[in-house]
Amino acid sequence: MKLSIVIPTLNEASHIESLLAQLSDENVELIVVDGGSDDQTVQRASVHAKLVYSSTGRAVQMNAGAAAANGDWLWFLHADTQLSQPLNAYVDEITQSSSVWGRFTVRLDDARFIFRVIERLMNARSCFTSVATGDQGLFVDRRLFAELGGYPELPLMEDVALSKRLRKVMPVNCSALSLITSARRWQQRGVLKTILLMWWLRLAYVVGVSPVRLRQWYR
Numbered sequence: 001m002k003l004s005i006v007i008p009t010l011n012e013a014s015h016i017e018s019l020l021a022q023l024s025d026e027n028v029e030l031i032v033v034d035g036g037s038d039d040q041t042v043q044r045a046s047v048h049a050k051l052v053y054s055s056t057g058r059a060v061q062m063n064a065g066a067a068a069a070n071g072d073w074l075w076f077l078h079a080d081t082q083l084s085q086p087l088n089a090y091v092d093e094i095t096q097s098s099s100v101w102g103r104f105t106v107r108l109d110d111a112r113f114i115f116r117v118i119e120r121l122m123n124a125r126s127c128f129t130s131v132a133t134g135d136q137g138l139f140v141d142r143r144l145f146a147e148l149g150g151y152p153e154l155p156l157m158e159d160v161a162l163s164k165r166l167r168k169v170m171p172v173n174c175s176a177l178s179l180i181t182s183a184r185r186w187q188q189r190g191v192l193k194t195i196l197l198m199w200w201l202r203l204a205y206v207v208g209v210s211p212v213r214l215r216q217w218y219r
Contacts, residue, residue: 002095004029004142007049008061011081012032015039015182016200022083028091029071033061041079058134059158066142066150075139080109080182082109093175094139101140101166102173103132110183114191127174130167134159135181140166155202155215 005023009016009032018033023030031051034042035056045051054064065072073094077151083090084107105123108115122133132138138159144166152161163172186194206212 002027002071003073003075003091004031004066004069005075005077006031006033006062006065006069007032007077007079008035008058008065009037009041009045009054009079010035011037011039011041013037013044015080016041017044017048019079019081019137020045023077023087024048025087025091028087029069031065031068033065035061053082057153057155059153062158063150063153066145072142073139074142074145075137076134077137077179078134078181079138080184081135082121082180084178084180089177091127093177097139097173099131100144101138102175103136103138105178106133106135107178107180108183108186109180110187115183115186118191118195119188123174126172130172131160131163132172135179136198137179138162144169156211158203 005028007016007019007030020030020032031052032041032045032049033052033054034045035054035058041052050068052064052068054061062076066077073088075094090104093104100141103126106119108119122135126132126136148165150162151158154161166172189197
């Protein structure tokens with residue numbers, strides 16, 4: 001098995017089936033790590049994927065999934081992600097990569113122009129800084145992931161923390177293949193408010209504010 005796909009979930013019944021249907025293939029290992037859902041997430045995921053249970057927390061859940069994985073490569077996806085291309089295109093991109101880690105280009109599922117601007121800024125920042133976010137589908141060589149100790153088990157910014165470790169080994173592989181992710185965060189909170197919040201959280205993290213405090217602000 002060359003590729004294991006790890007998906008952390010918590011009450012994602014409305015999204016999980018459509019994603020897993022796109023990912024179902026005998027050549028990949030699908031692992032859903034549930035953090036205590038009380039909807040139909042587990043029942044719907046069990047049709048397509050290996051189920052792992054853990055305590056709640058995205059970093060904790062992704063580490064639990066990685067520990068249960070058998071693939072040479074790990075690909076971490078959010079449950080509200082959709083593929084824009086056939087699965088084999090992503091599998092080839094990951095397993096044939098000359099880099100030991102990388103991420104995909106993010107697209108948001110809202111047609112408004114402002115979301116095209118947000119996408120461009122997110123993707124450009126990621127390539128410039130070699131920092132990948134969960135929305136971009138981070139992938140990594142499993143042995144390197146283990147050597148680095150996996151995701152730091154932080155309540156927020158675990159993807160940023162891991163990226164900073166990985167970029168010391170090699171700059172990020174910025175794949176042009178895109179993943180479509182939900183724009184619900186911006187839609188629910190407001191576009192400008194969400195942009196300002198995310199930039200503020202990143203700045204606060206850089207200057208040393210505790211991830212526990214950041215999580216409180218995020219909520």
